Amino acid sequence: MTARPITEEDLQAAVDCRLQPTRQAEVAAHLEAHPEIAERVRDYRQQREALRVSFASVAEEPLPAELHLGRMIENRQQPGRRWWRSAAAAAVLLCIGGTGGWLLHDVAPSTSAGIAALSQEAAASYAVYAPDLVHPVEVRADNRAVLLDWAAQRLKRSVTIPDLAASGYRFMGGRVVATAHGPAAMFMYDDDKGTRLVLLTRTMAADQTAPMSKQSHGTAAGVTWASRGIGFSIVAPLPAARLQPIAEEVRRQSGNI
Amino acid sequence: MKDMMRLIEPLIPALRRYARALLRDRTAADDLVQDCLERAIGRWHQRRPDGDARSWVFTILHNLAMNQLRRSSARGRHMAIEDADDEALSRPPVQEDALRHADLLHALAALPEEQRSVILLVSIEDLPYAETAKVLDIPIGTVMSRLARGRERLRRAMAGEAGLAPPAPYLRRVQ
Numbered sequence: 001m002t003a004r005p006i007t008e009e010d011l012q013a014a015v016d017c018r019l020q021p022t023r024q025a026e027v028a029a030h031l032e033a034h035p036e037i038a039e040r041v042r043d044y045r046q047q048r049e050a051l052r053v054s055f056a057s058v059a060e061e062p063l064p065a066e067l068h069l070g071r072m073i074e075n076r077q078q079p080g081r082r083w084w085r086s087a088a089a090a091a092v093l094l095c096i097g098g099t100g101g102w103l104l105h106d107v108a109p110s111t112s113a114g115i116a117a118l119s120q121e122a123a124a125s126y127a128v129y130a131p132d133l134v135h136p137v138e139v140r141a142d143n144r145a146v147l148l149d150w151a152a153q154r155l156k157r158s159v160t161i162p163d164l165a166a167s168g169y170r171f172m173g174g175r176v177v178a179t180a181h182g183p184a185a186m187f188m189y190d191d192d193k194g195t196r197l198v199l200l201t202r203t204m205a206a207d208q209t210a211p212m213s214k215q216s217h218g219t220a221a222g223v224t225w226a227s228r229g230i231g232f233s234i235v236a237p238l239p240a241a242r243l244q245p246i247a248e249e250v251r252r253q254s255g256n257i
Numbered sequence: 258m259k260d261m262m263r264l265i266e267p268l269i270p271a272l273r274r275y276a277r278a279l280l281r282d283r284t285a286a287d288d289l290v291q292d293c294l295e296r297a298i299g300r301w302h303q304r305r306p307d308g309d310a311r312s313w314v315f316t317i318l319h320n321l322a323m324n325q326l327r328r329s330s331a332r333g334r335h336m337a338i339e340d341a342d343d344e345a346l347s348r349p350p351v352q353e354d355a356l357r358h359a360d361l362l363h364a365l366a367a368l369p370e371e372q373r374s375v376i377l378l379v380s381i382e383d384l385p386y387a388e389t390a391k392v393l394d395i396p397i398g399t400v401m402s403r404l405a406r407g408r409e410r411l412r413r414a415m416a417g418e419a420g421l422a423p424p425a426p427y428l429r430r431v432q
Binding site: 008009011012013015016018040043044047048050051052053054055058059060061063064066067069070072073076216218 | 258261262265266269270271273274277278284287290291294295298299357358361362365376377379380381385386401402404405408409411412415416
């Protein structure tokens with residue numbers, strides 16, 4: 001015998017085990033008397049359990065470095081120290097990079113100079129020009145000499161256009177683009193599927209030499225490095241592991257300037 | 258900030274789980290949680306000290322997620338559900354379970370956003386109804402009715418009654 005009628009809310013609370021013991025007993029009695037409702041509640045319980053199982057492992061994954069709360073708090077409280085720390089980290093990376101190794105190092109996007117800035121500029125060029133269907137490049141590949149002259153004049157040093165055919169990318173053309181750190185040459189490539197790749201290069205005041213580092217720009221990945229005062233950043237909607245050999249090819253070819 | 262570490266840090270795995278269930282994309286979800294934590298740090302001193310930290314930080318995350326989903330749907334670029342990052346979610350080891358699991362995720366994807374949020378917060382995150390109401394900024398009666406409607410819809414979809422229509426993609430890929 002039940003004092004109050006059993007409501008839909010009671011049934012939902014029964015699924016979530018959130019009923020008071022007395023009410024729990026009343027609901028149980030009600031379910032016993034109504035098998036079709038009991039079946040529905042049983043389905044809800046199974047559904048709840050299945051959902052929990054489906055998403056359980058997400059909470060067990062190790063936290064990525066970007067989600068370390070202690071570090072985030074520290075960075076926010078001591079903006080002055082962050083610069084020193086980045087500089088120290090960069091110095092260490094330079095030493096390691098000198099051995100020629102490929103380094104996976106996420107550059108903090110807040111860094112305002114050097115290759116971190118260059119990687120952001122390349123990402124911006126990629127975001128603006130790569131989706132452009134009408135005018136992705138100012139000077140097309142068949143006017144290569146004009147583009148090279150233009151870039152050399154603005155960058156005040158000779159520039160080479162890497163040949164990425166071996167990686168499956170054709171040179172489309174390029175343009176000189178503005179960055180907060182002066183003019184940069186942007187070269188664009190595409191493959192048979194129309195996937196576009198952007199290479200940005202400019203002279204470097206900070207980080208004149210820096211080992212390769214990878215960046216994640218949403219759905220695109222970036223690889224950025226600098227060598228003898230010239231910085232390079234390559235951005236494409238590819239997994240970092242596939243972009244890396246292309247970046248190494250660019251570095252190999254541009255090493256002979 | 259010591260109490261922030263104590264109260265918020267243990268919630269980060271659950272925040273990641275909720276974000277991933279909403280956006281269904283590992284990178285986008287973690288970016289969202291990072292954004293949420295940055296905001297939480299910035300607003301920590303504005304928080305009512307007697308307020309519950311969990312519903313407070315879940316509210317921030319939920320609002321960011323809704324903004325993102327709205328923004329990207331306004332942009333009109335979307336990703337078909339088949340392309341969604343299923344790898345981002347776990348898979349039960351047994352084969353038949355895996356199929357059922359995929360069906361369930363499809364059915365979940367087909368739910369209206371408002372019902373999905375309630376189901377995720379109540380069923381997976383174990384938020385009490387009153388806390389869920391606070392996070393979603395709706396009356397508790399609305400939580401209960403959305404929960405009942407959402408669960409029934411999922412049940413029918415799983416039973417193959419209402420699940421025939423292809424689910425509308427809910428993840429909008431942000432460039």
